[in-house]
Amino acid sequence: MIMESKVVFVGAGNMAEAIVSGMVAAEFCEPEKIIMTDVRPERLKDLEAEYGVSVSTDNGVIQNAEIVVLSVKPQVMDAVLREIAPFLREETLVVSIAAGISCAKIEASLKGERRVVRVMPNTPALVGQGAAALAAGAHADEADLEVAEAILQCVGLTVRVEENELDAVTALSGSGPAYVFYLIEAMLAAAEQMGLSPNVSRTLAVQTVEGVARLMRDSGESATVLRERVTSKGGTTEAAIRSLDASGVKAAIVKALHAAKTRSEELSNG
Ligand SMILES: NC(=O)c1ccc[n+]([C@@H]2O[C@H](COP(=O)([O-])OP(=O)(O)OC[C@H]3O[C@@H](n4cnc5c(N)ncnc54)[C@H](OP(=O)(O)O)[C@@H]3O)[C@@H](O)[C@H]2O)c1
Incomplete structure (x- = not known):
């Protein structure tokens, strides 16, 4: 108390x-x-x-x-x-x-x-x-x-x-949970296409996000270093990251946060 x-x-x-x-x-x-x-x-x-x-x-x-x-x-x-x-x-x-x-x-x-x-x-x-x-x-x-x-x-x-x-x-942590849910939605949609059951997919996806957050906090390493560590040359993760880069996903996320900030400014200015 x-x-x-x-x-x-x-x-x-x-x-x-x-x-x-x-x-x-x-x-x-x-x-x-x-x-x-x-x-x-x-x-x-x-x-x-x-x-x-x-x-x-x-x-x-x-x-x-x-x-x-x-x-x-x-x-x-x-x-x-x-x-x-x-x-x-x-x-x-x-x-x-x-x-x-x-x-x-x-x-x-x-x-x-x-x-x-x-x-x-x-x-x-x-x-x-x-x-x-x-x-x-x-x-x-x-x-x-x-x-x-x-x-x-x-x-x-x-x-x-x-x-x-x-x-x-507001753009980073206020709206941030929605971006992570959006990522999980996409991961679960893909998992369903690949034939995994919704229960198994949800359990694995949720634990992955929680584990990633804890790994980043506990290690103190940058997101880039941690991502590179799981991206072996010629491996599965590299195939996925290449595909994300080819689709301009990182740039789209950066743009999305700017859109959120702009909207927050508009709302603040009434
Ligand atoms: N939820 C979030 O993720 C989040 C994140 C960051 C900031 N915020 C901020 O937190 C604030 C509350 O959000 P919330 O999601 O908790 O909203 P909420 O669930 O709609 O809560 C607002 C409550 O205030 C009541 N209310 C309306 N007029 C009132 C009055 N004159 N006097 C006393 N109570 C009144 C509402 O009743 P009625 O429903 O009947 O109108 C409702 O129960 C917002 O300003 C929001 O910007 C929320």
Whole structure:
């Protein structure tokens, strides 16, 4: 147990649940000190029963919070910021996980010198394996970043970046899980064509991706070195890599990340 503060999550969706479940498991604070708000009472009832957290359909409960985590969809953020502004205490730290909503926008909507930390999490947070990047707003200090890190570290690892790097982070790790699923989809389609059963293919593909990630982390080697090590001259892997190169797959992936970054910039600029 490392925190005595009351933490309010505004918006009790998938990402908020993932983070809260990690906080409860890590004994970040007493569960009842976590308050989740949402527009869906049924959803809140389930979360209360599952995690022992406090719940409310009234976003005004943020007036009791030391930390507010904004976890609604970006589309409703404007309305939510307007709604909570009158209730927010001056000293409350605001952590936002909403994609594309700048610290400056949040600071301006909430008025005053608000301490804001912006976070880009990703979906492996659902299983405690998230990768989150954090950026401080104009008035947030080291202690604020540490608090936000402590929350996000309940569901994975964190890195610090400058806010202007968050569009690139979105393209890399925010959307990143989808690229890996896309690769697995293609591998499984090929395995099916080759006659392997779906169960066997899924088991082998999932373990391969997990093993690759662990090998890269544990060895500290670059992806290039590790790839070259499994690519013997004249072998099967070389045949596959040659085919990928001939189809321009690496260039296509690079282009895809640039497209994601551009889209993130467009969304941020409204
Ligand atoms: N999921 C991801 O992979 C991911 C990754 C990075 C960042 N994020 C960010 O995380 C945030 C949450 O994403 P999510 O996937 O968890 O979304 P989500 O499941 O849709 O959760 C948002 C929740 O907020 C509720 N809500 C709507 N208006 C509200 C209001 N005025 N007050 C309180 N609650 C309200 C929604 O209810 P209704 O459904 O009834 O509207 C929903 O339960 C987003 O801003 C997203 O950009 C998500």
